[in-house]
Amino acid sequence: MSAVAVENEHTHDAHGAEKGFLRWIVTTNHKDIGTMYLVFALIMFFVGGTMALIIRAELFEPGMQFVDPQFFNSMTTMHALVMVFGAVMPGFVGFANWMIPMMIGAPDMALPRMNNMSFWMLVAGMLLMASTLFMEGGAPAAGWTFYPPLVLQTGNALPFAVFAVHLLGISSIMGAINIIATILNMRAPKMTMMKMPLFVWTWLITGFLLIAIMPVFAGAVTMLLTDRFFDTSFFDAAGGGDPVLYQHIFWFFGHPEVYVMILPTFGIASTIIPVFARKPLFGYSSMVYATIAIAFLSFIVWAHHMFTVGMPIAGELFFMYTTMLIAIPTGVKVFNWTATMWKGSMTFETPMLFSIAFVVLFTMGGFTGVMMSLAPLDFQYHDTYFIVAHFHYTLVPASVFILMAGGYFWLPKWTGNMYDEKLATLHFWLSAISVNILFFPQHFLGLAGMPRRIPDYAVQFADWNMVSSIGAFIFGFSQLIFVYVVIKTIRGKNCEKATDEVWEDAHKHGLEWTLSSPVPYHTFATPPEKIPTEHL
Amino acid sequence: MSDNLAEKNKRLVRKLVIIVLLMFGFGYALVPIYDVFCDITGINGKTNKTAANEIVYKIDKNREITVEFMTALNESAPILFKSELKQIKVHPGQYYTVNFYAENKTNKPMVAQAIPSISPGLTAEYFIKTECFCFLEQTFKANEGRTMPVRFVIDPALPDKYRRITLAYTFFDNTEKSVKK
Amino acid sequence: MKKTKQLLAYLILMALGLRSAYASDYTLNLMKGVTKVSNDIYDLHMLVLWICVFIGIAVFGTMFYSIYHHRKSKGHKAEQFHENTTIEILWTIIPTLILIGMAIPATQTMLEMEDVKDSDMSIKITGWQWKWEYEYMSNGIHFFSSLDEKSNQARQLNSGINPRSVPHYLLNVDNPLVIPINTKIRFLFTAADVNHAWWVPELGWKKDAIPGFINESWTYVEKPGTYRGQCAELCGKDHGFMPIVIIAMEQVDYNVWVEEQLVSAKAAANSANKEWSQEELFAKGETIYANSCASCHMNDGAGMGATFPAITNSPIVTGDIDGQIKIVMNGQGMMPAFGTMLSAVDFAAVITYTRNGLGNSVGDFVQPSKIKSLLSAVPEDDD
């Protein structure tokens, strides 16, 4: 991003960026903070990815070759925590920081100083979490779900992991408050709610989800802490508590949490597809309502993660029906994206490729979701590799692919340089193929009876595990191409210059495309007069 | 930023922070809510935690329910714990007393808590105990053994489809915890 | 259909050059299982799977048609529609109807699974870190079931043993659960330490075992055979190493098995009274150690970090014998109390083994009869 900075220091001395390293520490500029979030997310993506490759290396063949089982469990736990709280969520916060003010015609986020604080708190939280790897007794190994009583057997790491969750929670809550305030208070006068781009809408709803659930999660882990150190018995049967209560509280947070990761994904996909179909988004208002419906439903389906815990039949059926309902608004979204492409004039630049792959592969995750929502079937599927396949389809070729898509989509606008389309296309095809080699066989494994979270397995699972591990390594190394392309684009040597519009007729789709490329350090000091209303 | 906007932001943030605090409270409120929910729906088969009054029911001689007794020890607590009977056939509405025996296998005093659980969970609300060693923590002297009665009745309102009920007790050794207190 | 899929999978694997000499038989789909419930689940699974496949073909087909035809490079001009109420209503209503169609059979199966009434026998199943405990409520048969010795050796880090040379690697136990066929069996689940989940795919379900609480489930197996499963809830270090094996047999064979069990339980109780030599106990102790202790203290007694101390040269093991017996009997920290888990003979054997093996050579040993007197808690059936 240095290109952006340099240019602005010449033109805008008074308001330009600080010089040097300090700029990044004290900055309150939404673009700088957005950049920091994105870089941090990318680094965490590789940290979490390395852990995943350790897991897949151990699972390459039956027998224990590389790690002991306790460390293996730490890896699955930390992999999930790093990916969820360090990569996917901060990635979307990064895009929110960069794009929301530009999309709604605001000069910056509503609360710039809080913005800076929430970023550094995230860094502190993740560092604290990572430091548990080096503690006596090892990092938490009870799964990212932290179920008691098992999690209470964690060594010295437990209180640190809990404080890390607190920090991450406070950071997300501050981020969410900031985003909500920006969207509700900072819009250009002509940017009415029903004219906002869907990315803005989905983030508004995600923001509300976050402030509703992060405090509940913070409460749950605090109860774990007091159970362990202060003799409370929230989850300890011996004192009249109940370990199942934890699972209810956790999933009251956990289910909406998975929507925190997917709603902004929907938003970016809904922003990209119309641009490359050269058509307005189909069913804008039904997209908005579907998002609201999904967010609402996500609060009343949590116990579908607990069908085998021994619920009364009425509970099983209630959570089965509500979970099935979610498929309806989700289906509406998929149909809308398809209809947006229908009779368009499509081109297939990398952001579009990733978005199409997202629609297809996310839908596959949705199908397995519907299958698992049927309680009797979940008595077989639950806690097997089938589940692992399901949520990875909804997270990797969905959320992660769309993070990549967003990167390719807006990078030319941010830097003023076009990325290398050839390498990017290669990155796409390698990722799209290997992600299926990686996760598709896991459906077979789960159905055939392989439980999840195990470091070694019976020999009849050997073949597909090997296939899956091969896919994992191809996928992992392919991501280095992305890093290379991004760095090359930022430096701008031998790159084509991007036009202001970047993509053909993009100015009809969003305010950000009406700005010059690269975007100036400060934008929309005065609100825009005209706003694109194509989607209406 | 105009003062007006700053003011607006401040008001909004205040409201959002209140939501956050309420939701934190809600997380804790889920604990009692869950207990109420368990009482209604019989999650985990939790039975009454304090002694019920002995009311007279109409005894239903035509129905016979098998009540099975199960004992368990958490983390192999050093306790010998048995029920005198494996199972008993009962009529709804009639009171019965059964005995359990527990013995402290250590040569130190011990504090232990028995946790009852009933299956099927939905029968818990019809399984009423007027006397039970699970209502309070039990203190044992070194190597002390003791017979402990449980007096119960099955509410005749129990739906017809239930013919067999299991009452399980798990003993937890709480000595360390109560020493800390 | 199944054949074609297997063939396809085989081809993919061949293409990847993976079908080596050790071809193992894998499956791609859920197993039908051996109970009515598991068959109902399978049928429902296939029904929903096919519905999803058809919806997938319709949606992706439309999308790919559009991707192929409505592209700029083919000169297709974009139309600018962005709404169509009829179609939007249609694609809300049709999925709703399909979902209702799935919910009806799913509800029926769910109700069937919950119906525990009229069972013929009850078995209590307790999950432990990291083994299962079975107790037949009617006849008092009671035993622990842990990973078999061969798998256990092969699964050690860099054991040098090829897992493929071990029969039923990781899916075999020392003492399987034996049940009669054509009998409605009720299982009662609980756990002694952390949550576990008991899962045998051929029965069609899994159920959580939770400390302090009981859960129940039932099965009615129609076909004799050996059915294997695993723990399905993360329960710590050796979660992957606590399999389940059920042997379902004809009622007459089952009765014979019960008789044998009762006789050998009596014999075990008696053998606790006889005088044992140090060598006899030492030999027996080796297997007990491997099954009950090695998962934490390691096979060679070297332990693992501060949580799992070494046995070799341990001041407790090489110190006063009564001190060691007390700790093993009552547990300490993460270590469970073995007093209620091992028989008096096994207990004396493992004490003897640890004091005189694994690099220790204290030289003394203890008689099972002494352990027995310390432990009237040994579950000896007296009623």
Ligand code: HEM
């Ligand atoms: C059509 C929509 C969906 C349905 C019906 C659905 C349904 C389910 C069900 C029933 C489970 C529990 C399975 C079990 O543990 O036995 C589950 C697990 C999971 N789902 Fe989904 N899901 C949907 C979409 C998503 C999305 C969009 C995401 C995330 C972006 C997601 C992420 C997850 C995760 C992470 C888990 C596993 C959590 C864990 O046990 O660690 N799902 N889903």
Ligand SMILES: [Cu+2]
């Ligand atoms: Cu969920």
Ligand SMILES: [Cu+2]
């Ligand atoms: Cu387990």
